[in-house]
Each structure stands twice: as structure tokens, then as C-alpha cells.
Amino acid sequence: MCRTELLRRAGTLAFVLLATACGREAPRTVVLDPTTGREAVAVRVPVVVPPPAAVPTAPALPQAGLAPTPQLSNGDGAALLAARRLLVPVEGIAPSALHDNYNQVRGAGKHEAMDIMAARGARVFAVDDGKLVKLFKSVPGGLTVYQFDHAGQLAYYYAHLDRYADGLTEGMALKRGDLIGYVGSTGNAAPDAPHQHFAVVRHGPERQWWKGDPINPYPALQGTDR
Structure with missing residues (x-):
């Protein structure tokens, strides 16, 4: 059976339906209007996955070689x-x-x-x-x-x-x-x-x-x- 948790924040009531155990839709937050008791806003909580960090590349190393011989003019x-x-x-x-x-x-x-x-x-x-x-x-x-x-x-x-x-x-x-x-x-x-x-x-x-x-x-x- 599904569990329901009651949350109280800043004078509002919010129910988070934990549907993962019921095989239903993904969890969503339901905000109730405190004056009417009716559902005011239903917002799906997106799961934000940060992009992978760029892997720094080492600067190209100059090819090893002998120093040029100065030419006398x-x-x-x-x-x-x-x-x-x-x-x-x-x-x-x-x-x-x-x-x-x-x-x-x-x-x-x-x-x-x-x-x-x-x-x-x-x-x-x-x-x-x-x-x-x-x-x-x-x-x-x-x-x-x-x-x-x-x-x-x-x-x-x-x-x-x-x-x-x-x-x-x-x-x-x-x-x-x-x-x-x-x-x-x-x-x-x-x-x-x-x-x-x-x-x-x-x-x-x-x-x-x-x-x-x-x-x-x-x-x-x-x-x-x-």
C-alpha cells in the first residue's frame, strides 16, 4: 500500500506521494491551498543531471631538438x-x-x-x-x-x-x-x-x-x- 507523508512549509500543506512502492508514476509534489484545501499546483520534480566535467588536456610539448646555431653576419x-x-x-x-x-x-x-x-x-x-x-x-x-x-x-x-x-x-x-x-x-x-x-x-x-x-x-x- 502507498505511503503518504504530510509536509508543512511556510503555512502551506504539501503531500508527497511516494508512488515508487505502488508501481505508479514518479513522485510528484502536491501543494494545497490553505484556504480552500484544494490542489493549487502540481509540479513534477525534474531530476537534473549535471553535464560531465571537461577533462583538461595537457598542452602540446615542443619536439626535442638541438638549439639552432647562430649565424654570424x-x-x-x-x-x-x-x-x-x-x-x-x-x-x-x-x-x-x-x-x-x-x-x-x-x-x-x-x-x-x-x-x-x-x-x-x-x-x-x-x-x-x-x-x-x-x-x-x-x-x-x-x-x-x-x-x-x-x-x-x-x-x-x-x-x-x-x-x-x-x-x-x-x-x-x-x-x-x-x-x-x-x-x-x-x-x-x-x-x-x-x-x-x-x-x-x-x-x-x-x-x-x-x-x-x-x-x-x-x-x-x-x-x-x-
């Missing part, structure tokens, strides 16, 4: 050179007297150096502190000097020398302003046009004295004190 070398306090390598030549002939075409390619015209025998000085790594005589450059800066990142190249300074040897330390030779026209320079051919390169990781990325030295020499 000529612009990087120019910034490195600009941070150096270079000396104009030829005696008696002011920075204002220099000419930017770095991009001129010479023979089959670009010049990629500076020609500093001077009298034969004018003294040539080291532009920076560093190490003398090579004394070399070549067909195009004649008597040449290769100098590395103190960190081994830059190489300074002096060519067409008439002769070397006395006591100059490979492996010796050089200070800015040290005498290394004298202006000449050895190699493929015109005999009647002695000059100092000066070039700068930035080394790759192998640091070979004859190889590197060329840098225009003209802007850096404009900021020197001579």
Missing part, C-alpha cells in the same frame, strides 16, 4: 670592429684623409679592403692589440703581416709592405701603435703608387689566418684619434 663583425679603438695604420695620415674604397671593383671581384696612399717608407703601425700570427710573401700582396686581435675574433691584414720592422717575428705580441713595417708597392701594386693595403676579416670557428668574412674598416677608422 658581416653586420655582426662590423659591430665588433666598431667597439675596437683602432689606430690609422700609416704614419701621418689623419682619419679625415681616408677614402672608402672597400666596395670598388678590382680585377674579377670587390676590393674588400682600404688603400691608404702614402710615401714609400712611411711607417706602418699595428692598429690594435693582439698577436702577430703570420709573415707571408704572396704574389698579390707582396710582403704581408697577419695580426689577430686579443680575442682571436678579428684578423688585421697589412699588404704591399716595402720591408718589415726589425725584430718582427711570428707569434710575438703586438700592442696598438707598435711598428710592423714600411709602406711600399710589393706584390701586384703599381710601382709608382706605394700604399698600405689594409683589410679586416672576422674569423669563423676554425680561426684560419688566411680566411674569414671581410669587414669594411673605414667606419671604425673614422672614430680613431689619428
Whole structure:
């Protein structure tokens, strides 16, 4: 037999018919008007089932791999050179007297150096502190000097020398302003046009004295004190 429960709330009477034991309809709430005793509202009680909670997904992880190797550009070398306090390598030549002939075409390619015209025998000085790594005589450059800066990142190249300074040897330390030779026209320079051919390169990781990325030295020499 069905059970009936009497509920009293806020001055109203409510009967909840528990029909589950009788095989009848689902339970419903019956609200009686307290003045008339008649049924006022019959409301089915819906069963609210909350939606399943979303399962958070882990963010995708980047694929493992080696970090990219930074590529050094000529612009990087120019910034490195600009941070150096270079000396104009030829005696008696002011920075204002220099000419930017770095991009001129010479023979089959670009010049990629500076020609500093001077009298034969004018003294040539080291532009920076560093190490003398090579004394070399070549067909195009004649008597040449290769100098590395103190960190081994830059190489300074002096060519067409008439002769070397006395006591100059490979492996010796050089200070800015040290005498290394004298202006000449050895190699493929015109005999009647002695000059100092000066070039700068930035080394790759192998640091070979004859190889590197060329840098225009003209802007850096404009900021020197001579």
C-alpha cells in the first residue's frame, strides 16, 4: 500500500506521494491551498543531471631538438670592429684623409679592403692589440703581416709592405701603435703608387689566418684619434 507523508512549509500543506512502492508514476509534489484545501499546483520534480566535467588536456610539448646555431653576419663583425679603438695604420695620415674604397671593383671581384696612399717608407703601425700570427710573401700582396686581435675574433691584414720592422717575428705580441713595417708597392701594386693595403676579416670557428668574412674598416677608422 502507498505511503503518504504530510509536509508543512511556510503555512502551506504539501503531500508527497511516494508512488515508487505502488508501481505508479514518479513522485510528484502536491501543494494545497490553505484556504480552500484544494490542489493549487502540481509540479513534477525534474531530476537534473549535471553535464560531465571537461577533462583538461595537457598542452602540446615542443619536439626535442638541438638549439639552432647562430649565424654570424658581416653586420655582426662590423659591430665588433666598431667597439675596437683602432689606430690609422700609416704614419701621418689623419682619419679625415681616408677614402672608402672597400666596395670598388678590382680585377674579377670587390676590393674588400682600404688603400691608404702614402710615401714609400712611411711607417706602418699595428692598429690594435693582439698577436702577430703570420709573415707571408704572396704574389698579390707582396710582403704581408697577419695580426689577430686579443680575442682571436678579428684578423688585421697589412699588404704591399716595402720591408718589415726589425725584430718582427711570428707569434710575438703586438700592442696598438707598435711598428710592423714600411709602406711600399710589393706584390701586384703599381710601382709608382706605394700604399698600405689594409683589410679586416672576422674569423669563423676554425680561426684560419688566411680566411674569414671581410669587414669594411673605414667606419671604425673614422672614430680613431689619428
